[in-house]
Amino acid sequence: MSTSTGGAIFKTALIALILTLLPLPAWLAILRPEFLVLTVLYWSIQAPFAGGIGLGWFSGLLLDAFQGPVLGEHALAVALVAYLGVHEHQRIRTKPLLQQSLMVFAVLVLYEFVLFAVDGWSGHPLTTPLRWVPTATGALLWPAVAALLSRSYRPRT
Amino acid sequence: MAFFGTRGSARNRGGAAGFRFFLYALVSIVLMVLDQRLDWLERIRYGLQAITYPVETALNSPVTAWRWIKSDFAARDALEAENQRLRTRVRDLEIRSLRLEAVEAENAALIGLKKALPPVAERWLPADIVNIQFGGLRQRILVDRGARNGVFRNQVVLDDYGVVGQTMHVGPWSAEVLLITDPDHDLPVQIERTGYRTIAVGTGDPQAIALPYLPANADIRVGDVLVTSGLGGVFPSGYPVARVTHVHPGAVQPLARVQAVPFAHLETDREVTLLWFRQSSPAAPLKENGGQLTSGVPAAQPLPAPKPSTPAPMCTPASGGPAPARPAAPAQLPGAHAAVKPKASSPPGGPRKP
Numbered sequence: 001m002s003t004s005t006g007g008a009i010f011k012t013a014l015i016a017l018i019l020t021l022l023p024l025p026a027w028l029a030i031l032r033p034e035f036l037v038l039t040v041l042y043w044s045i046q047a048p049f050a051g052g053i054g055l056g057w058f059s060g061l062l063l064d065a066f067q068g069p070v071l072g073e074h075a076l077a078v079a080l081v082a083y084l085g086v087h088e089h090q091r092i093r094t095k096p097l098l099q100q101s102l103m104v105f106a107v108l109v110l111y112e113f114v115l116f117a118v119d120g121w122s123g124h125p126l127t128t129p130l131r132w133v134p135t136a137t138g139a140l141l142w143p144a145v146a147a148l149l150s151r152s153y154r155p156r157t
Numbered sequence: 158m159a160f161f162g163t164r165g166s167a168r169n170r171g172g173a174a175g176f177r178f179f180l181y182a183l184v185s186i187v188l189m190v191l192d193q194r195l196d197w198l199e200r201i202r203y204g205l206q207a208i209t210y211p212v213e214t215a216l217n218s219p220v221t222a223w224r225w226i227k228s229d230f231a232a233r234d235a236l237e238a239e240n241q242r243l244r245t246r247v248r249d250l251e252i253r254s255l256r257l258e259a260v261e262a263e264n265a266a267l268i269g270l271k272k273a274l275p276p277v278a279e280r281w282l283p284a285d286i287v288n289i290q291f292g293g294l295r296q297r298i299l300v301d302r303g304a305r306n307g308v309f310r311n312q313v314v315l316d317d318y319g320v321v322g323q324t325m326h327v328g329p330w331s332a333e334v335l336l337i338t339d340p341d342h343d344l345p346v347q348i349e350r351t352g353y354r355t356i357a358v359g360t361g362d363p364q365a366i367a368l369p370y371l372p373a374n375a376d377i378r379v380g381d382v383l384v385t386s387g388l389g390g391v392f393p394s395g396y397p398v399a400r401v402t403h404v405h406p407g408a409v410q411p412l413a414r415v416q417a418v419p420f421a422h423l424e425t426d427r428e429v430t431l432l433w434f435r436q437s438s439p440a441a442p443l444k445e446n447g448g449q450l451t452s453g454v455p456a457a458q459p460l461p462a463p464k465p466s467t468p469a470p471m472c473t474p475a476s477g478g479p480a481p482a483r484p485a486a487p488a489q490l491p492g493a494h495a496a497v498k499p500k501a502s503s504p505p506g507g508p509r510k511p
């Protein structure tokens with residue numbers, strides 16, 4: 001199972017990265033949820049020992065390479081998301097989707113706060129309230145993302 | 158997931174997860190500090206640009222293809238109209254530049270120079286915008302010219318209408334351009350009408366830059382033109398930046414007091430121009446430490462104090478030169494701009510010429 005899960009993780013993470021980087025009109029780009037973070041969170045909850053924190057860290061490093069003002073910023077934030085997912089996977093997995101969305105919202109807010117803090121600390125402050133929009137859209141889209149991701153590997157197990 | 162073991166082992170793994178997170182967080186923080194404080198991660202950045210550039214080009218290819226198809230099927234009429242428009246524009250610019258040469262010569266004569274100065278821009282290179290990064294919040298673009306084309310960090314980027322920004326991370330074939338509207342970007346400007354120098358700060362909105370550091374009684378009106386002041390070491394003086402659109406001296410938010418709309422068509426540009434400057438020209442940007450600014454956004458570096466004697470050399474003869482100039486100062490320096498050059502102000506320059 002672990003190889004097929006690994007393959008599914010790799011494929012879905014790649015698709016999420018593409019969705020994150022796809023050029024979009026400005027207003028849509030502001031609404032765009034952090035697909036890669038949602039994917040990492042999903043796998044941390046569903047298969048906590050397959051990808052885990054390393055997956056989160058490397059995904060974050062990729063985000064840094066493409067869009068981080070400071071190397072290591074997203075790596076830290078996504079690793080935190082993965083850690084929370086792994087640590088709380090039993091608690092989150094058993095909840096209905098609506099409650100899951102609320103928990104995901106909390107995790108995403110924490111993620112965005114880490115970015116916000118590091119941005120400010122490193123001298124690239126971005127204080128507009130618009131930066132918090134993706135946390136809301138991410139939480140709203142969580143049920144859809146979770147459903148899609150669960151299809152990516154269920155049939156093989 | 159049932160076979161992941163008993164509760165006990167899961168708890169063990171949970172502890173291991175905490176430890177691993179601690180390690181990863183430590184590595185991230187070390188990375189951030191290195192990236193922030195030291196220069197040698199610039200090599201890694203260079204490599205990363207080489208890796209990310211093809212990916213971003215590929216992701217942007219549908220847009221490029223669409224534009225290509227659209228332009229390929231553009232009607233003959235539209236092309237002819239565009240051709241006509243461009244021809245008119247070229248003629249207009251040519252006529253204006255004829256006058257400009259005359260004015261430059263006149264100006265040079267007035268400020269006591271022996272011959273007309275060479276233009277400050279030495280070389281230019283058009284670059285296509287490959288990708289507009291970071292959606293709407295951070296204002297950065299990726300262009301398809303890099304170190305292989307001679308592009309360097311903190312290079313000036315213009316379009317046909319005004320200042321666009323400056324390069325940040327430069328890869329072998331691509332470079333990231335920080336736009337003047339990015340919240341990180343500080344641009345030393347001058348109000349053209351009054352000559353008052355201040356700093357224009359990006360707002361994150363491609364249609365606005367702000368002047369938060371003006372005193373409440375500053376002489377500024379709607380319609381005033383902002384040009385680069387030549388301070389800060391990146392932009393040479395005199396390039397058009399923006400036109401003032403809002404003046405609200407009582408606004409609570411500093412960024413809302415005075416706002417200006419950039420001349421550059423930041424949202425619709427497909428092509429920008431990279432410039433190389435003649436260092437010997439008096440209008441060239443002022444550099445400290447030989448131009449090697451070590452960290453941060455160079456425009457945000459402390460500016461050298463403006464000389465109180467700036468207007469004085471206007472009437473000094475070319476032979477005398479301004480009083481603070483060192484004997485080592487090149488002969489063509491005396492003149493209105495010469496006093497702004499930091500020849501006398503840079504401490505590291507002192508012991509070099511005993």
